Amino acid sequence: MFSFVAGLFFFLSLIFGCKAQQAQVQAISQKQEQKPLVSSGLLSQFEQELTSIVEAVSPSVVTIFTTQEVSTDQEFPFFPFPLPPQERRSLGSGVIIEHKKGKFYILTNSHVVQNAKSVRVRFDKHTEKKARIVGTDPKTDVAVIEVDDKDIPNPDSRVARLGDSDSLKVGQLAIAIGNPYGLERTVTVGVISALRRSIGITQYENFIQTDAAINPGNSGGPLVNIRGEVIGINTAILAEGQGLGFAIPINLARWVAQQLIERGKVVRGWLGIVIQDITPDMAESLGVKEGVIIAQVMPGSPADKGGLKVGDIVVEADGQRVSEVRELQFKIMRTEPGKDINLKVVREGKEITLKVKVGEMPEERQVGEQGQEQGDIGLALRELTPEEERKLGVRGLLVVRVMPGSLAMRSGIMQGDIIMRVGNREVSRVEEFQQIISAFIGAGRESVLLLIRRRGNNLFIVLRLR
Numbered sequence: 001m002f003s004f005v006a007g008l009f010f011f012l013s014l015i016f017g018c019k020a021q022q023a024q025v026q027a028i029s030q031k032q033e034q035k036p037l038v039s040s041g042l043l044s045q046f047e048q049e050l051t052s053i054v055e056a057v058s059p060s061v062v063t064i065f066t067t068q069e070v071s072t073d074q075e076f077p078f079f080p081f082p083l084p085p086q087e088r089r090s091l092g093s094g095v096i097i098e099h100k101k102g103k104f105y106i107l108t109n110s111h112v113v114q115n116a117k118s119v120r121v122r123f124d125k126h127t128e129k130k131a132r133i134v135g136t137d138p139k140t141d142v143a144v145i146e147v148d149d150k151d152i153p154n155p156d157s158r159v160a161r162l163g164d165s166d167s168l169k170v171g172q173l174a175i176a177i178g179n180p181y182g183l184e185r186t187v188t189v190g191v192i193s194a195l196r197r198s199i200g201i202t203q204y205e206n207f208i209q210t211d212a213a214i215n216p217g218n219s220g221g222p223l224v225n226i227r228g229e230v231i232g233i234n235t236a237i238l239a240e241g242q243g244l245g246f247a248i249p250i251n252l253a254r255w256v257a258q259q260l261i262e263r264g265k266v267v268r269g270w271l272g273i274v275i276q277d278i279t280p281d282m283a284e285s286l287g288v289k290e291g292v293i294i295a296q297v298m299p300g301s302p303a304d305k306g307g308l309k310v311g312d313i314v315v316e317a318d319g320q321r322v323s324e325v326r327e328l329q330f331k332i333m334r335t336e337p338g339k340d341i342n343l344k345v346v347r348e349g350k351e352i353t354l355k356v357k358v359g360e361m362p363e364e365r366q367v368g369e370q371g372q373e374q375g376d377i378g379l380a381l382r383e384l385t386p387e388e389e390r391k392l393g394v395r396g397l398l399v400v401r402v403m404p405g406s407l408a409m410r411s412g413i414m415q416g417d418i419i420m421r422v423g424n425r426e427v428s429r430v431e432e433f434q435q436i437i438s439a440f441i442g443a444g445r446e447s448v449l450l451l452i453r454r455r456g457n458n459l460f461i462v463l464r465l466r
Contacts, residue, residue, distance in 0.1 A: 053175060053228045054187050060096045060160035061221060062123055063179045064108055064131070064145070065089065066116035087117075093178035093221030094121065094145065095230060097257060099159050103146045107257050108220030109235050110136040110143040121147050122184075123158075135260030139203040141235050142248060142256040143220075160222060163229030165249035168192055168208065176212040176234055176245070178221025188213040190243070196326065197246060200404035201236055203380075204333065206326060207246040208232045214245030223247040255334060269335035270361035272301020273308060274416050277325050288346055290323040291315040296416050298398075299391035306356030309347065316344035332358065377437065377463070378406020379413065381430050394453050395428045396420035411463045414454065421451035441465055 068088045092112030098105040106121065113119055119131040129147045136143040149155040169192070176188045190212030197207040210223060214234050223232035232247030259266045274296035283289060291313040297303050314322050317331045318341055335341055337360035344353050362382050380401035389395055396418040402409050419427060422436045440448050450461045 049226065050175070050189070053224065053226065054177065056228045057160060057175075057177060057222065057224050057230075058185050059158045061177050061179075061185055062094045062096065062106060062121050063182075063184055064092045064094045064106075064112055064220060065120045065122065066091070066113055067118045068115055069117050091179065091182055091217055092219045093217065093234070095160050095220070095222040095233070096158050097160060097162065097230075097254070098261070099149065099155050102149050104149055104152075104155065104158070105134065105257070105261055106131070106145050106147065107233060107253060108143050108145065109233065110138045110141045111235075112220045113143050113145060114138065119145055121145070123152060127152065135264050135266075137256050137260065137266045139266070140248060140252060140256050141202050142233070142253050142260075144257050144260045161227075161229045162250050162254060163225055163227065163231045165208065165231050165251045168195060168225075168231060168249075170194060173226050174208075174210045174212050174231070175224040175226075176210065176214055176218060176221065176247075177224065178214070178218035178234060180213075180215035180217040182217060186218075190245075193243070198326070199236065199238070199246060203401055204252070204330065206249055206252060206330065207235070208249055210245045210247060211243035212245060213243075214247075218245075252330075267337060268333045268361040269337055269339075269341075269358040270301075271303040271306075271308070271332055271356060271358065272298035273303045275314070275325050275328060278313070286313065286346075287349060288313055288315070290321070291346065292322055292325050292328055298388065300385060300387040302357055302359040306343075307354050308343070308345070308356065311347070313346040314343055315346055315351070318342055333361075377465070378403035378408040381419070381433065383429060384418070392418070392453070394418060394420055395426065396453065397427060397430060397433055407464045407466075412461055413450075413452070413463065416454070418453040419450055420453060420458075423448055437465070 066089065068090070069086070090112075092108060094106040094108035094112075096104050097107045113133055114136050116133065119133060120128055121131045122128045131145040131147045134144040134146050152158070172192045174190055174192050176190070177185060180186050190210050192208060193211050194209040197209045198205040199207065208223065208231070212223070214237050218234045219236075221234050222230040223234055225231050231250050233250065233253045234245065234247045236246040238244040256266055273294050275292045276295050278286065278288065278291055278293055282293070286293070294303075294308060294310055294312045294314065297308055297310055314328055316322060317328055320327075320331065322328045332341070335358045337358055340355050340357050342353055342355055344351060362385075379399060381397040382400055384392070384396060384398055388398075399413060399415055399417040399419065402413055402415055419433065421427065422433060423440070425432075425436060427433050427436065437448070446466050447462050447464050450463050452459050452461055
């Protein structure tokens with residue numbers, strides 16, 4: 001009898017013990033559900049802020065489709081009759097920066113829309129419109145296109161807020177929004193890795209570097225800060241690296257865009273000087289710690305008329321210290337032609353101040369080879385003025401820019417050279433140079449002999465064409 005009662009007691013205790021254990025497990029589980037393993041308050045707040053920023057900015061981001069006509073004559077030079085041009089399609093991104101008089105003005109990269117036969121803008125999956133190119137500026141890789149606002153609901157809400165890129169600091173968060181490989185409104189997040197970068201792809205470079213992922217198709221899209229303001233226009237990547245993306249500062253892009261909208265072109269201030277940074281060795285021998293040295297003064301230029309000389313060291317412009325070429329270059333560029341600029345220079349160890357009336361930068365033309373397989377010669381040329389021809393005693397084309405890594409640079413051509421003859425033909429117009437070079441390339445020539453004037457001396461240089 002005792003054994004039976006003991007067994008029953010054991011059986012009942014086992015049952016109730018199991019239930020108690022289950023209840024304890026459930027209580028622990030509920031506790032764990034109620035109390036997260038890691039406090040996520042700050043992370044959750046950051047996540048909410050990030051999604052709010054993206055939701056606010058995304059309506060201003062558009063996809064840009066372009067169609068270009070590409071000549072096939074260079075691909076088949078021995079074909080017995082001309083071939084029709086082929087169409088090439090590409091895409092990029094853009095951001096709406098202004099809405100007025102029934103039109104959206106969209107900021108993008110020059111290389112996205114330049115030479116396009118047609119441009120279309122997609123606002124969303126159901127809305128696509130034809131666009132018109134307002135203007136392009138290859139020197140900064142900035143362009144503006146316009147689209148009518150018909151059938152676009154709440155058009156004013158699509159305009160992006162623009163920030164102040166001059167106040168950026170390395171380490172701040174950055175958000176890139178664009179259409180890489182056609183994947184619309186892709187969002188990537190990173191930080192500002194560096195400021196005032198120059199990588200040799202445009203004439204005026206002051207790039208923001210970021211590790212927010214940027215890929216083909218992101219070009220023209222916005223780089224945004226944590227306040228939802230556009231601080232840059234994504235423009236380039238270094239293909240051989242990772243986490244190396246570059247954006248045009250919005251202050252520069254906005255200045256260019258305003259000129260394109262108001263004037264249809266960019267009017268830049270110009271002094272007519274070639275300047276270079278002072279190296280540590282030069283600083284020691286010159287007895288200065290900062291500034292930029294004038295290597296060339298173009299005859300008849302505003303700098304020449306204002307009294308600047310080769311060897312002058314510019315240390316201040318309108319009260320602002322000058323420590324590198326980029327600072328003076330951008331200062332002059334943004335000065336309205338006709339206005340005076342006060343330059344403090346060191347000449348023969350003494351500081352003097354000169355008032356120089358800024359001129360308008362002469363139009364220059366980029367000279368490249370025809371045909372996408374040939375690449376670009378990499379020269380920007382302009383014609384000499386009659387006054388320059390009289391003073392120099394020559395006729396020809398002034399080299400105003402040589403692109404880094406280009407055929408022209410590898411051939412030894414330098415900024416400031418004057419090209420007087422190509423082969424056995426004298427040249428004084430940009431169109432003549434282009435026609436002669438195109439003829440040489442079409443004939444399969446590998447190079448051409450140039451006669452140039454450099455620092456008052458004539459010099460023959462072989463220009464490589466391939």
